[in-house]
Amino acid sequence: MDLSLKIWRQKNKNEKGSMQDYSIKNIEPDMSFLEMLDVLNQQLISGGEEPVAFDHDCREGICGSCSLVINGAPHGPHKSTTTCQLHMRKFKSGDTIYIEPFRGSAFPIIKDLIVDRSSFDRIQQAGGYVSVNTSGNTVDANATPIPKPNADEAFKSAACIGCGACVAACKNSSAMLFVGAKVSQYAQLPQGKVERTERVKNMVVQMDKEGFGNCTNTGACEAHCPKEISLDNIVKLNREYLNSKIK
Ligand code: SF4
Ligand code: FES
Numbered sequence: 001m002d003l004s005l006k007i008w009r010q011k012n013k014n015e016k017g018s019m020q021d022y023s024i025k026n027i028e029p030d031m032s033f034l035e036m037l038d039v040l041n042q043q044l045i046s047g048g049e050e051p052v053a054f055d056h057d058c059r060e061g062i063c064g065s066c067s068l069v070i071n072g073a074p075h076g077p078h079k080s081t082t083t084c085q086l087h088m089r090k091f092k093s094g095d096t097i098y099i100e101p102f103r104g105s106a107f108p109i110i111k112d113l114i115v116d117r118s119s120f121d122r123i124q125q126a127g128g129y130v131s132v133n134t135s136g137n138t139v140d141a142n143a144t145p146i147p148k149p150n151a152d153e154a155f156k157s158a159a160c161i162g163c164g165a166c167v168a169a170c171k172n173s174s175a176m177l178f179v180g181a182k183v184s185q186y187a188q189l190p191q192g193k194v195e196r197t198e199r200v201k202n203m204v205v206q207m208d209k210e211g212f213g214n215c216t217n218t219g220a221c222e223a224h225c226p227k228e229i230s231l232d233n234i235v236k237l238n239r240e241y242l243n244s245k246i247k
Helices: 033-046 118-127 148-158 165-169 176-187 196-209 220-224 232-246
Strands: 003-009 018-024 068-070 096-101 109-111
Touching (some): 018 033, 148 176, 165 220, 176 220, 176 232
Antiparallel strands (some): 003 018
8 A cells, every 4th residue: 555644743842843744655454553654664764864753552452552643533533443453454545644643731742643641640640549458468359249230330441541532532622531431440349439439539630630621522532432431431420529529
């Protein structure tokens, strides 16, 4: 496949970026999107040019590192697919592909296609965990029976990989699908119930502090989430938050 690429290049967070044109030839349809970018980078390095900076790690859809807006859609136009699992066979030879970083004021651009998503880490650190005694008396997690429907619901929320596509897709840059998934995951489990009141309050306070917007029910987050995290998680987040306020 021969392709034209229009890629956002930006030296650092302080300088202005712009779209730059590249062309690339002989791309195999079975390559992943990131492998196609690897080929482009090899071509740039060989020509003495600076390679395109982009984020990636597992390349198997589980780490949440890859974060490109491809043809206007976070993770590209194919449903339930992370950028690293998107294959070039989904495009046609001769196509022009637009590649940009995730946009959102809480995700400032570091360089080219890499954004700083440490705001998500800080939200997680504010309450996205269960406190356990690790002094040698740790209780085996399986010692606490959990009804199968609860375990299944918790697992669906736990599928969130923290990629941030929900923020990039939302016109308000809302992080409520991400935070909702984390809060709901723990709220379903007996281990998570102990700290549920403080957890939701602290995570929402941190989310607001980071500058994420509020949800106005457009559903773009759910539509672009590669892990099919449902809007129900936002309902659960709101319910947990309200309960914590009443308590
Ligand atoms: S809710 Fe979906 S889009 Fe948002 S961070 Fe989690 S996996 Fe990514
Ligand atoms: S590189 Fe890990 S999810 Fe894409």
